[in-house]
Amino acid sequence: MKILVPTKRVPDTDQRITLREDGRGINDDQLPFVINPFDAIALEEAIRLRETGCDAEILIVGIGSADYEEQLRSGLAMGADRAILVHCEESLDPWNVARILQVLVLREGPDLVLMGKQAVDDDASQVGPFLAALLDWPQATFASKVELSEDAVRVDRETDQGIETIEVTRPAVITTDLRLNEPRYASLPSILKARKKPIEQLQLEALEITLEPRIKIIGLEAPSQSRTCRRVDSVEQLVEALVEVLP
Amino acid sequence: MKILVLAETDVGRLRPASLAAIECGRQLAEPNGGSVRWLLLGAQLDTVAREAARYAPVCSVDAEKLATVTADTWAPVIARAVKQEGAELLLAGSGTFAKDVLTRAAALLGGTMASDVLGHKWVDGQLQLRRAMYAGAIVATVQLSGPVQIITCQSTAYAAAEPLAATEAIRPLAIDLADLPARVQVEAVESKRGGRPDVTEAAVVVSGGRAIKNSADFEALIGKLADTLGGAAGSSRVLVDAGIAPNELQVGQTGKIVAPEVYLALGISGAVQHMAGMKNSKTIVAVNNDPDAPIFEVANLGLVGDVYEVVPQLIERLSQRNSE
Numbered sequence: 001m002k003i004l005v006p007t008k009r010v011p012d013t014d015q016r017i018t019l020r021e022d023g024r025g026i027n028d029d030q031l032p033f034v035i036n037p038f039d040a041i042a043l044e045e046a047i048r049l050r051e052t053g054c055d056a057e058i059l060i061v062g063i064g065s066a067d068y069e070e071q072l073r074s075g076l077a078m079g080a081d082r083a084i085l086v087h088c089e090e091s092l093d094p095w096n097v098a099r100i101l102q103v104l105v106l107r108e109g110p111d112l113v114l115m116g117k118q119a120v121d122d123d124a125s126q127v128g129p130f131l132a133a134l135l136d137w138p139q140a141t142f143a144s145k146v147e148l149s150e151d152a153v154r155v156d157r158e159t160d161q162g163i164e165t166i167e168v169t170r171p172a173v174i175t176t177d178l179r180l181n182e183p184r185y186a187s188l189p190s191i192l193k194a195r196k197k198p199i200e201q202l203q204l205e206a207l208e209i210t211l212e213p214r215i216k217i218i219g220l221e222a223p224s225q226s227r228t229c230r231r232v233d234s235v236e237q238l239v240e241a242l243v244e245v246l247p
Numbered sequence: 248m249k250i251l252v253l254a255e256t257d258v259g260r261l262r263p264a265s266l267a268a269i270e271c272g273r274q275l276a277e278p279n280g281g282s283v284r285w286l287l288l289g290a291q292l293d294t295v296a297r298e299a300a301r302y303a304p305v306c307s308v309d310a311e312k313l314a315t316v317t318a319d320t321w322a323p324v325i326a327r328a329v330k331q332e333g334a335e336l337l338l339a340g341s342g343t344f345a346k347d348v349l350t351r352a353a354a355l356l357g358g359t360m361a362s363d364v365l366g367h368k369w370v371d372g373q374l375q376l377r378r379a380m381y382a383g384a385i386v387a388t389v390q391l392s393g394p395v396q397i398i399t400c401q402s403t404a405y406a407a408a409e410p411l412a413a414t415e416a417i418r419p420l421a422i423d424l425a426d427l428p429a430r431v432q433v434e435a436v437e438s439k440r441g442g443r444p445d446v447t448e449a450a451v452v453v454s455g456g457r458a459i460k461n462s463a464d465f466e467a468l469i470g471k472l473a474d475t476l477g478g479a480a481g482s483s484r485v486l487v488d489a490g491i492a493p494n495e496l497q498v499g500q501t502g503k504i505v506a507p508e509v510y511l512a513l514g515i516s517g518a519v520q521h522m523a524g525m526k527n528s529k530t531i532v533a534v535n536n537d538p539d540a541p542i543f544e545v546a547n548l549g550l551v552g553d554v555y556e557v558v559p560q561l562i563e564r565l566s567q568r569n570s571e
Contacts, residue, residue, distance in 0.1 A: 011381075013520070016519075017385060019385060026381070026385065094360070095354075095359070095360075095393075098354065098358065117346075117501075120381075120382065120500070121380060121381055123363065123500065124360075125346045125362055128350075129318060129322075129347065129350035129351040129353075130353070130354040130358055132318075132351060132354075133351045133352075133354035138428070138430040138431050139319065139347070140431075141343070141346065141347045142346075142347075144494065157343075158343070158494045158495070159343040159347075160344065160445065160447070161257070161436055162437050162439060162493065162494075163436070163438075164436045164437075165437075166317070166433050167434060168430055168431045168432075169430040169431075172430075177494075177501075178484065178487075179494060212358075212393075214358055214392060215361065215389050215390075215391060218388040220385050220387050220388075221385070222385055223383075225383070225522065227531070227544070227547055229544070229547060229548065229549045230547065230548050231549045231550070231551070232548065232550050235557055236564070238550045238561065239561065239565060241548050242509070242532060243568065245508070245529075245532075245547075246476065247450040247451065247508040
C-alpha cells in the first residue's frame, strides 16, 4: 500500500501575521515556517495506519522554493519514507496545486491521499475536493476517524450537523480535521535518520503543466479588530448591561 | 449574469446559510440585470421547493439517487446543471456542506473558486471579492478568472433574504443520472447539539472555553445559560479537542464562523483562531478571570471573574427576569 500526503509550508500559527508596508504581502522574513498543522495530522494518521498493521509506503509532497526542504525533512523525521519537492517560486492558487498533485498521484499510484482539510494561511479548503474530482476518486472530508478495511475506508466526518460516518472505496482522497490525532514530535534518532532519506527534486516544467491562474489578489489589508470594552464590576451590572443588548 | 444558488436543506427546510446566499446572489445580480435561481437537489423536494420558490425561481433535480448528500454523487449533477443552464456564477452559503460538495463541483467546472466571501464590489465590470486569510488577520480582495465563477459566502456577511411578493416557478431539470458513482455509503449522522439551535443560526451564542473542566460543567454552565437566553451553546477549540464539547459547537478559524446579536465568551482567553470565528458579532460579552486576556480587546462588555461563580448567578438573575 502507498499513501501520498501533500503538504503546505505555512507560517507557524503562534506567530502574529502583519502586513508589509507596501501592502503586497505579509512580513514573513522573520517568521518560522512549519508543515500546515492539518497536513501534519494527515501525515501522523498515515504513520499510525502503518503502525497498526498496513504495510504502507508514505510519501510526502511539497510545492515551493528550496526553503521547503527543512519542512520536508521534519516530515521525514516524523516517519515519512521519502519526499518530493516540486520547485516553484510562484504562489499558486488551489486549482494549480491540485493539478500538480494530480500529475504526481498519477505518477506514483497511491491507494490513498491523506491531506489537511485546509491550509491555515489562505484558509480556502479547496485542494482536497479539487484533487479528488480531478482524479475522479471519492472523497471523505473533515475526517476525525479513519479505519481501513479490505478495499474501503471508514471515515467519521466532522460536519456542521455532527459526526457523519461514511465508507468510501479506495483509492480515495481523505482530508483531515483537528480531532483525528495529535502529531508526534520527532525523536533525535529519527531526525538523524531523516537526513539520509531521499527528497526527489522536481522542476515544475518537468511535469509539463501550464499554470492556469484562477485567483488574482488585488489587494491585502489588515483589519482592526479591537473594540472599546466597558468593564463592569459585578454580575448585577453585567445583567443590567446584557439585557439592554439582548434581542 | 446568470447566477445559480445551491440550496442547502436540513430535514426538509432551507438552512439559513442558503437564504444568505440568495441575498448575496441578489446583490451580485442587481447592478447588471442578472438573474438568480435556486439549484435544488435531493429527493421528495415538494415542500422545500415551495419554500424556496418564495425567494427565487427554482431549478430542481428530484431523484431518489440524490436522497443522501455525498459530494461524489451531487458534484457531477451540480456541474451538469450549471452547464445546462448556462450559469456564469454558482453560489452557496459557507459551511461543511459547501466545502465538501460545492468545492468538488467547482473542480468539475474549472476550479475558479473563492471560499468564505465576506463582501463584494463591481469595479469596471469585474467582480471583486473580499475574503479572510490567516485566521482573519488579513483580508484579501481577489478577482476570479475562469469559465464559471464559484463562490461560498459567509452568512455572517449577508443578511437572510426576504421573501418575494409573489411565489416563483419551480422547474424540474432533465439531467442524466444513470452514470452516477456508488462509491460512498453514508452509515450514520450523530448530532450532540442537545436540541439547541446551531451556533450559526442563533441570535445569542453562549460559548465556553478552557475554564470549563468537564462535560457536566459545560452542560450545567454553558448549556443552561444558552437555554435561559434561548440561544445556542458554542465552544472554543480546546474543549472540543478535550472531548468536553461536541465538534459541531466549535467556533473559530477551523470551526464555524458566527455573528450573532450577542456572543458571550465565558472562560475563553481569545486566541486569534477563536476570534476569527466570532469577532463580527454585534455585541461581544466576555467573562474571564484574567484581566489581561486578549478576549477583552474585542469585547464590548467585560467582567473579570471566575465563570464557575459568575455563570450560576447569571442564570439565576436572567431566569428571574424571564419569569417576571
